[in-house]
Amino acid sequence: MIEKRVGDTGRVLATDIDDSWAQEAASPTVQVIKHDVALNEPPDELFDLVHARLVLVHVPERARALRNMLSVLKPGGWLVIEDADPALQPLSCIDEFGSEQRLANKIRQGFRGLLSGRGADISFGRKLPRMFRDAGMVDISAEAYFPITMPECVPLEVATVNMIRSDLTENGIVTDTEIDQHLENVRRGVLDLSQPPMISVRGRKPGGH
Structure with a gap:
């Protein structure tokens, strides 16, 4: 798919602090x-x-990261940044009508606290349009999206909770028993799971043809 988009003479450079994946x-x-x-x-x-x-x-030096990305953009080139804004909609279950939903939201709230403690800006997504304007970008547009009930939310929730399980228990947010109960609730399909809003922003660097 990438090869078809960039053509025979195009090139894609992908970077990450962990490139193994x-x-x-x-x-x-x-x-x-x-x-x-x-x-x-x-x-x-x-x-x-x-x-x-x-x-x-997730990057504490996010302003510097943005400057670095802009520095390698051709005049007339496009910058596209998509980032979450968990503070904009903080709940895992926006219809909190029972104990299963309350437990899901308790875990999500704890996860948000862990992210903040590690330097993540959980209200970052909403700031992107302003950051694009301040950087001199033009033709800026933005949109936000978050699912409420989708099949893909189930494996994502299971993978996320399992990944941070020890952090949740070691920080006294929930117990192992509560985590097991939540994962069972997720797999039984009794939760209308949502994910944090994703804000996508596009802007063009002035110049070019």
């Missing part, structure tokens, strides 16, 4: 490198499109 995407037109978008020097080349998804919300 993306190495399988490497090809003659796709290069994958280990790179910190905020702390490392940006690549010594210019791109028509720079895209980041669910990155800057």
Whole structure:
């Protein structure tokens, strides 16, 4: 798919602080490198499109990361950033009518606290349009989206809770028994799970043709 979009002469550079998960995407037109978008020097080349998804919300030096991305954008090129805003809609179950929903929201609230404690800005997504304007971008547009009940929310919730399970218990947010009960509720399909709103912003660097 990427090869069809970039053509025979195009090139894609994918970067991450942990590049192991993306190495399988490497090809003659796709290069994958280990790179910190905020702390490392940006690549010594210019791109028509720079895209980041669910990155800057987790980067404490997010303003510097944005400057680095803009520095490698060609005049007339497009910057696309998609980031969550958990503070905009903080609930896992927006219809909290029973104990299962209250437990789900308790876990989500604890997760939000853990993110904040690690330097994440849980209200970052809403700031992106202003940051684009302050950076001098033009033709800016933005939209927000969050699912309320979708099949994909179930495996995502299970994977997320399992990933942070020890953090939740060690910080006294919930017990192992409560986590097991929540995961059972998720698998039984009794929860209308939502995910934090995703805000997508696009803007063009002035210049070019």
